Amino acid sequence: MARRLLFLFLIFTIRNANAQPYDLILKGGYVFDAKNGIASVLDVAVANGKIARVEKRIPALGAKKIIDVSGLIVAPGLIDLHTHVFVGSRAGTFADGVFSLSPDDFTFRSGVTTVVDAGTSGWRNFPLFKEQVMDKAQTRILAFLNIAGSGMTGNPQQQDMSDMNVDSTSSMINKHPGEIVGVKIGHYEAGDWTPFDKALEAAGNSKVPLFVECHLPKYSLQSQLARMRPGDIITHTFEQVSERTPIVDEQGKLRQWVLAAQNKGVHFDVGHGGAGFWFSQALPAYRQGLVPNSFGTDLHRFSMNSGMKDMLNVMSKFLNIGMPLQDIIFRATWNTAQSIGRDDIGHLTPGAVADIAVLRVRQGEFGFLDSGGKRMKGKRKLEAELTIRAGKVVWDLNGIAGTE
Secondary structure (H helix, E strand, C coil), X not given: CHHHHHHHHHHHHHHHHHCCCCCEXXXXXXXEXXXXXXXXXXXXXXXXXXXXXXXXXXXXXXXXXXXXXXXXXXXXXXXXXXXXXXXXXXXCCCCCECCCCCHHHCCHHHCEEEEEEEEEEECCCHHHHHHHHHCCCCCEEEEEEECCCCCCCCCCHHHCHHHCCHHHHHHXXXXXXXXXXXXXXXXXXXXXXXXXXXXXXXXXXXXXXEEECCCCCCCCHHHHXXXXXXXXXXXXXXXXXXXXXXXXXXXXXECXXXXXXXXXXXXXXXXXXXXXXXXXXXXXXXXCCCCCCECCCCECCCCCCCCCCCHHHHHHHHHHHCCCHHHHHHHHCHHHHHHCCCCCCCCCCCCCECCEEEEEEEEEEEEEXXXXXXXXXXXXXXXXXXXXXXXXXXXXXXXXCCCC
């Protein structure tokens, strides 16, 4: 008997000695991780702000916190490709202004751990944006750099071609590799293609994508897509506004030159915003093969309370349109990370920063609005139960990480 007790004690001691001091383990969730080809019920262990293990039945011995996530989706932290977060005190502007939003106030509650600012700053004021917002936020903030030197400061600055400096833009990108992930052109009202070509040149010099936004009324969409290179990104894909030709024609057919751009490798971002998403475009386009590469929200002061609401609401629209959930998660995480050259995020590989979204798929009767006020009924809706940023719980809707 004594020998048996000694044997059991030795086994317990060995196991305890080998136990990893995990900060937390997510137990029993359905893990979606496109990079690693995972779609299975697994545990996820986190230690020192990093993913430690993704396996079946990770021993809980030694873990500081165990969180039961059975019945929930465990995904990499979501990446919002299109936001405006250069928040400041200036009235009537996005750059250092009140039209932008503080990201931490909105991201974590929707499972977002990374945002990309869509050209709110240019080469002149990016250092202020970095110091004032990027370096102080918990949310990881990346940026597309506006070809306009002062970014989204309104007119006449945004129309000043003399301030659209290719060398200065490229130089600023090269000083901040990985943080500035592309060049943005938008909000230019004349017909001269010089700004567009300068943005393309600066992007090419720094080997980053061009991000084409809205309010380019004198440029035809067909011509924009023809100029764009594989890997460049067009946003507000499904908008139906007077200043831009819609991607679906009057007979409900997806225009062939849109499919040609997709086949060429141009990426299509949702860019929902306040006016950038219409069911009359999204439904027929999706059914005819145009699937968005990313679910950018165009988060700003005027879109957050519109039909957009948040990234999970945008993703839920496509869930009810018919896109498979696994494909939605892929496009909101790893696919977006690849499009901006950030292969270090958007996945749950051991050693990666532990950015995690734990999501619930709610069943019921729901309604979703587009930018024209049209309502689509749906029976499924995504909701963020838990968000983890760099290994720390930053959003816990129902207290599942709490103690009894």
